[in-house]
Each structure stands twice: as structure tokens, then as C-alpha cells.
Amino acid sequence: MTLNYHTPILINQILDSLIIDPKGTYIDATFGGGGHSRALLNRLEKQGKILAFDQDEEAIQNNIVQDHRLELFHQNFRHLEKILRFKGISKVSGILADLGVSSHQLDTAERGFSIRFDHDIDMRMNKKAKQSAQTIINTYSEEKLDRIFSEFGELKNSRKLAKAIVVKTREKPIETTFELIKSIENEFDYKKIKFLARVFQALRMEVNGEIKALKQLLISIRSILKKGGHVAIISYHSLEDRLVKQFFKNGRFDKTPEEDFYGKKLLPFLVLSNKPIFPDDEEIRKNPRAKSARLRVAEKI
Structure with missing residues (x-):
């Protein structure tokens, strides 16, 4: 270390x-x-x-x-x-x-915590845990995504965000950090960095309980x-x-x-x-x- x-x-x-x-x-x-x-x-x-x-x-x-x-x-x-x-x-x-x-964790691209790197969106603090952020994004319902973005990200437009993600994953699974960002950036372009940080925060908190x-x-x-x-x-x-x-x-x-x-x-x-x-x-x-x-x-x- x-x-x-x-x-x-x-x-x-x-x-x-x-x-x-x-x-x-x-x-x-x-x-x-x-x-x-x-x-x-x-x-x-x-x-x-x-x-x-x-x-x-x-x-x-x-x-x-x-x-x-x-x-x-x-x-x-x-x-x-x-x-x-x-x-x-x-x-x-x-x-x-x-x-x-x-x-x-933030500076290691393959851990998938940061919006700065394009890598598999993982976010597991314990890498042996079964559920990654990728799993959540691609398998959670609109209602469950709405809950974590509202509760853990404290985002007022959580339902709109959840819907946008579900629409994208029905077309093609979201696998990387940049794919997630691209799937929502056209819908939410204000205060971009702060907004994306809260999205990633909510996913990380759900992944790691x-x-x-x-x-x-x-x-x-x-x-x-x-x-x-x-x-x-x-x-x-x-x-x-x-x-x-x-x-x-x-x-x-x-x-x-x-x-x-x-x-x-x-x-x-x-x-x-x-x-x-x-x-x-x-x-x-x-x-x-x-x-x-x-x-x-x-x-x-």
C-alpha cells in the first residue's frame, strides 16, 4: 500500500x-x-x-x-x-x-466507482459480493430504481431518471460507467457533475447496503x-x-x-x-x- x-x-x-x-x-x-x-x-x-x-x-x-x-x-x-x-x-x-x-477505490478505474473512468460499473467495496451496480441498473424495476435515487441520492427527479434508465436497458444492457452517463445525459444536463455524483452515490449505497x-x-x-x-x-x-x-x-x-x-x-x-x-x-x-x-x-x- x-x-x-x-x-x-x-x-x-x-x-x-x-x-x-x-x-x-x-x-x-x-x-x-x-x-x-x-x-x-x-x-x-x-x-x-x-x-x-x-x-x-x-x-x-x-x-x-x-x-x-x-x-x-x-x-x-x-x-x-x-x-x-x-x-x-x-x-x-x-x-x-x-x-x-x-x-x-475512486482512482482505480476497474472498481467502477468514479464518473471519470469508462469501465465496468461495479462499485462493490467487497469484490466477493454478488450484486454489483451493473446488476442493479439492468435488473431493478423502475419503482426500485426510483426508490434508491430518491432515498440515497436525494434526487427530486428520481422517477424520471429511473424511467430513462429502464428504457435504455430494454434496448441494450448498460455495462460501463460511460454507458450509464450517456443514457441519461440528454435528459439531465444541468449541474452535470453534481447530478452524476448523486446518481453514482445512490447506486454505490444500494450495492453495499x-x-x-x-x-x-x-x-x-x-x-x-x-x-x-x-x-x-x-x-x-x-x-x-x-x-x-x-x-x-x-x-x-x-x-x-x-x-x-x-x-x-x-x-x-x-x-x-x-x-x-x-x-x-x-x-x-x-x-x-x-x-x-x-x-x-x-x-x-
Whole structure:
């Protein structure tokens, strides 16, 4: 793994907000290029350790972080609670998740994540998964495509987009990124890059079950984060950020928290960042992909 496999975002803010015990056990739920784990290890003492997860086999194979305090699992973070039980670990001191796509995934044409390259439209973070974006585009009904473009892409004209794709796939299967773009560009030509980015985002989130996995992660955090432990989550679009914000605030996905028999609110978290933390101008200048990142931090109470 080269050092530019992925540039970690908001490192100083994460280090300052996450580490409560330099001898503790921490989780990096999205290992990627290992930049966050490497920085965390530099702050931990020899008794500290990190359990890191990544569903992308290429991230595991190309790991350059050589440290006995790091244990790396080729798993989606939705399985972390099960793995912790297997390891005999009941609680951890802190949890980090960076929900973005890695630079390596975006910059590798054959992964099919980017609108910049003409290649098979794949988008699987775990390449062993059965369903690719190509499968979704060519087999989903107009109604199912409408749902994912509306829900995950937050596109107002989702039905029109879904219909345009279905019409094209009836003539000929759409197999590559550029074929998808050409199938819709005549219908939707305004703010082209931003629009296409949302189309690709919606497909990627459906392929990888990202919202379902995020919800499972948040529920797990309630169980495995010890009292006083911190959780830090970086998201990149409003749908994920709203889920994280609501869960940190209420301890569940409803708009109001649970209450006990006497009407007392049962709040599992203390929100440490009432507003999201954004990268500063200097970080964005060095790494433009950091521009849409937003960090939220909470403490288990």
C-alpha cells in the first residue's frame, strides 16, 4: 500500500476527541489506507490496541501498518460486535468510523466507482459480493430504481431518471460507467457533475447496503462502548449525517428518546459536538476530497 492509498481526514480533531485512555482498546471501523489507525497508534501506549475492520480485500492485502498492537479484520463493520464477542472483548474505549469511499477505490478505474473512468460499473467495496451496480441498473424495476435515487441520492427527479434508465436497458444492457452517463445525459444536463455524483452515490449505497450497515454499527456502539468512551464518525452527505446526529442525540432512530416508567429520558450519549466539525481551509486545499466531510463526536454515559 502506498502512502497515497487514501489520505486520512480530520486527524488532529479525531485524536483530540477520541483517545480517553492511552492504554485502552479502540476500533477503527473503516481501515482504508490505515492513516487513522497509524495516527491513533502513535498516541497509544504499549498496552493500547486497535481492532481495525475493512470489507475491501485490497485494503487488507496492501496494509503497511506493521504494529503488534493492530489487529486487522477483513469484515464489514456491521459484524464488529460478533467479532468482539469471539475475541472475548466486551467493551472498548473508543470507536472511529470514516464512512467515505477511499481514494484508492475512486482512482482505480476497474472498481467502477468514479464518473471519470469508462469501465465496468461495479462499485462493490467487497469484490466477493454478488450484486454489483451493473446488476442493479439492468435488473431493478423502475419503482426500485426510483426508490434508491430518491432515498440515497436525494434526487427530486428520481422517477424520471429511473424511467430513462429502464428504457435504455430494454434496448441494450448498460455495462460501463460511460454507458450509464450517456443514457441519461440528454435528459439531465444541468449541474452535470453534481447530478452524476448523486446518481453514482445512490447506486454505490444500494450495492453495499451502506445505510443498513451504518444503522447496525450505531446500534452496536450502544453495547460495546464503555461508559466515558468516545465515538467519532465522519460522514460525507446529509443522509448519513442525519442518522448519526439523531442517534447520538436520542440513542435511537426515532425523533424522540426512550423514556422510563416515570417519563425520564434514557439518553445513552452525551453529544460533544452540537454542530459538525469540518476540515479547515488548509486541509481542503491539500486534500479537496475532504471538503464534504463532517465529523460528529459523542460520549457514552
